[in-house]
Amino acid sequence: MANNRIELDNVFIEALPVLNKLNSAGFEAYFVGGSVRDALLNHEVNDVDIATSAFPNEVKKLFKKTIDVGIEHGTVLVLSGEHSYEITTFRTESTYQDFRRPDSVTFVRSLKEDLKRRDFTINALAMDGDGVIHDYFNGKEDLNSRLIKAVGIPDERFNEDALRMLRATRFAAQLDFEIDRHTTEAIKKHAALLSHIAIERIQIEFIKMLLGKSKNKGLLYFIKTNLYAYCPGLDKQGLEGLISIEKPFENEIQIWVSYLMCSTLMPTEVRGFLRSWKLSNKNIQDIETVYMTAHERLHKQISKETIYKVGKRLSLETENVLALLKYDSNRRLVEKFYNDLPIYSKKDLAISGKDLLKLTDQKAGIWLGDLLDRVEQAVLDQEIENDYSQILKWITANQLIPKQK
Numbered sequence: 382m383a384n385n386r387i388e389l390d391n392v393f394i395e396a397l398p399v400l401n402k403l404n405s406a407g408f409e410a411y412f413v414g415g416s417v418r419d420a421l422l423n424h425e426v427n428d429v430d431i432a433t434s435a436f437p438n439e440v441k442k443l444f445k446k447t448i449d450v451g452i453e454h455g456t457v458l459v460l461s462g463e464h465s466y467e468i469t470t471f472r473t474e475s476t477y478q479d480f481r482r483p484d485s486v487t488f489v490r491s492l493k494e495d496l497k498r499r500d501f502t503i504n505a506l507a508m509d510g511d512g513v514i515h516d517y518f519n520g521k522e523d524l525n526s527r528l529i530k531a532v533g534i535p536d537e538r539f540n541e542d543a544l545r546m547l548r549a550t551r552f553a554a555q556l557d558f559e560i561d562r563h564t565t566e567a568i569k570k571h572a573a574l575l576s577h578i579a580i581e582r583i584q585i586e587f588i589k590m591l592l593g594k595s596k597n598k599g600l601l602y603f604i605k606t607n608l609y610a611y612c613p614g615l616d617k618q619g620l621e622g623l624i625s626i627e628k629p630f631e632n633e634i635q636i637w638v639s640y641l642m643c644s645t646l647m648p649t650e651v652r653g654f655l656r657s658w659k660l661s662n663k664n665i666q667d668i669e670t671v672y673m674t675a676h677e678r679l680h681k682q683i684s685k686e687t688i689y690k691v692g693k694r695l696s697l698e699t700e701n702v703l704a705l706l707k708y709d710s711n712r713r714l715v716e717k718f719y720n721d722l723p724i725y726s727k728k729d730l731a732i733s734g735k736d737l738l739k740l741t742d743q744k745a746g747i748w749l750g751d752l753l754d755r756v757e758q759a760v761l762d763q764e765i766e767n768d769y770s771q772i773l774k775w776i777t778a779n780q781l782i783p784k785q786k
């Protein structure tokens with residue numbers, strides 16, 4: 382058992398009196414969930430959750446100070462010294478009607494039954510007061526292999542609570558873990574269920590994912606599994622923009638501004654987008670202020686010509702080019718395209734307006750400007766080379782010279 386036991390950290394030691402009291406009254410009690418996972422990973426543990434075989438009324442009888450925080454789900458908050466602990470009765474979750482949290486729970490006396498209904502094997506670990514780990518679903522092995530794997534059948538876990546799919550990508554980002562293949566497949570299959578989940582819950586996981594030290598790992602799963610398509614207004618370009626930002630994000634405002642700068646959203650659509658994520662008015666105001674300032678600064682710094690050409694090359698609106706140019710890494714990307722351009726302006730075309738007038742014996746008019754625009758686009762799109770005879774051939778083949786009156 383020695384290698385199955387860990388040295389208890391202070392946060393756990395402080396909570397031992399609570400565990401001991403439950404044990405002395407004849408109940409089982411364990412530390413569960415994220416605290417055990419994090420302790421095994423040698424990560425800092427800030428607060429601990431406790432699961433017990435005692436029913437809520439039995440917990441309430443044992444402790445002097447308790448608050449019913451989620452009694453219908455079996456959770457009682459116990460105040461002990463300077464600390465408070467959520468104590469939840471072992472439970473199974475039976476009826477799921479709407480892919481959200483359980484609408485009816487059954488209290489049970491078995492730890493294994495309780496762990497069985499949890500989302501991922503790495504979150505289905507329990508630890509007793511002696512530091513002994515109780516691991517029924519190979520959670521420790523998955524921690525070692527750095528793998529997020531649903532407990533039991535992934536389809537069932539995601540049908541119980543669709544938010545878990547997003548939690549998987551959040552944990553991938555926070556822990557730098559991969560998501561198990563079957564679990565990933567199940568997420569792809571059930572991604573649409575995310576639309577049943579309240580935006581407030583989605584927002585919390587989305588932000589946690591982006592604050593994760595390996596945000597790109599999470600984002601790549603988020604895109605690959607198509608989960609993003611079921612979050613309000615998110616587009617791939619904006620998310621890919623976030624991937625290209627190398628520096629880790631420090632706060633929520635930074636994340637939203639960066640997303641807006643990279644997405645296809647127009648400035649006029651920004652407020653509606655932020656509202657659809659139910660952000661607070663204060664946050665919306667802060668995000669808009671930073672976003673608009675960034676825009677203005679960009680307008681001043683970058684020549685109109687560059688923006689125009691890059692936009693043409695990438696088939697992007699001016700606003701989006703500005704967004705891409707915001708970050709150094711993106712600047713490099715754009716410069717790459719810019720440097721790859723076959724021409725940098727109409728003046729670089731191998732054929733001129735004068736040439737065309739001479740060749741066609743036509744009078745100058747709107748048609749000439751339109752024609753040069755089309756030639757420019759064809760050359761930028763690399764449909765034809767910037768070569769006098771190739772351009773002429775292309776113009777003739779496409780009958781782009783107006784008939785003489």
Ligand SMILES: Nc1ccn([C@@H]2O[C@H](COP(=O)(O)OP(=O)(O)OP(=O)(O)O)[C@@H](O)[C@H]2O)c(=O)n1
Binds near residue numbers: 414416504
């Ligand atoms: N949709 C959910 C949410 C939570 N849990 C279980 O409840 C525990 C506690 O959940 P929560 O506090 O939301 O997350 P943690 O895993 O503790 O992670 P963190 O504290 O880092 O958010 C999880 O470990 C997991 O066992 C679950 O099975 N399904």
